[in-house]
Amino acid sequence: MKYCENCKINYEKDLKKCLLCGDDLISNEVDSTVNSYPTIKKTKDPLNIIYRTFILLNIISIIVSIFIDYNADKSLSWSLIVSSGNISTLFFLKLLFSESKLVLRIISFLFISLIELIIIGYVSKDPSWAIDIVLPLGSSTITIFLTVVIFSKSKRWQDYAISLIISCIINISLILLNIFNVTVTKWPVLVAFFIGLSTLLLLILFAPKKLKEELLRRFHI
Numbered sequence: 644m645k646y647c648e649n650c651k652i653n654y655e656k657d658l659k660k661c662l663l664c665g666d667d668l669i670s671n672e673v674d675s676t677v678n679s680y681p682t683i684k685k686t687k688d689p690l691n692i693i694y695r696t697f698i699l700l701n702i703i704s705i706i707v708s709i710f711i712d713y714n715a716d717k718s719l720s721w722s723l724i725v726s727s728g729n730i731s732t733l734f735f736l737k738l739l740f741s742e743s744k745l746v747l748r749i750i751s752f753l754f755i756s757l758i759e760l761i762i763i764g765y766v767s768k769d770p771s772w773a774i775d776i777v778l779p780l781g782s783s784t785i786t787i788f789l790t791v792v793i794f795s796k797s798k799r800w801q802d803y804a805i806s807l808i809i810s811c812i813i814n815i816s817l818i819l820l821n822i823f824n825v826t827v828t829k830w831p832v833l834v835a836f837f838i839g840l841s842t843l844l845l846l847i848l849f850a851p852k853k854l855k856e857e858l859l860r861r862f863h864i
Contacts, residue, residue, distance in 0.1 A: 701729040723766040731759045746792050757781035775828040779817050779835035786810040814839025
């Protein structure tokens with residue numbers, strides 16, 4: 644490669660004189676090791692394309708179902724149930740391909756399922772089964788699952804202890820549904836209260852000292 648110092652121009656052709664000013668050209672050999680990194684080509688992830696397509700189809704399904712249901716009787720009786728199913732399915736797929744820990748994915752799956760069932764109960768205008776049974780037993784299931792995980796993975800208490808404590812507090816607070824006569828069926832709430840309280844006491848009595856100190860530090864106690 645030739646270079647003109649006067650015009651600051653590089654010539655790829657083997658010339659002796661600059662075509663602009665007529666000055667002699669000098670050799671300007673570029674080191675082959677400079678900028679010799681391979682070119683990175685961006686490749687499209689087929690799973691990402693499929694997931695985006697699935698999102699679009701679910702959005703279309705939600706819009707169409709609400710439109711049909713509204714034009715039929717304007718009550719949105721079944722379209723909201725279909726829409727909640729579409730949305731929860733998207734969350735489930737997101738969790739399926741997520742890189743987060745398996746335990747966290749299972750907890751998220753249970754929590755989303757619980758929320759969906761409660762929404763279906765209210766949309767169907769019969770929330771009693773959702774509040775009386777699904778909510779307390781679903782919350783109890785999450786608490787039991789976290790307890791089993793913590794005691795089976797004793798070296799990783801700190802990863803799930805906060806989630807377990809929050810789950811226990813939710814279980815215990817569900818007793819308010821019985822106190823204020825929100826629920827008709829009383830026993831599921833009592834079961835949730837017992838599981839939450841006993842698990843919290845078990846955690847306090849048998850948790851390692853390091854875990855207790857870590858929890859106190861996190862809660863600024």
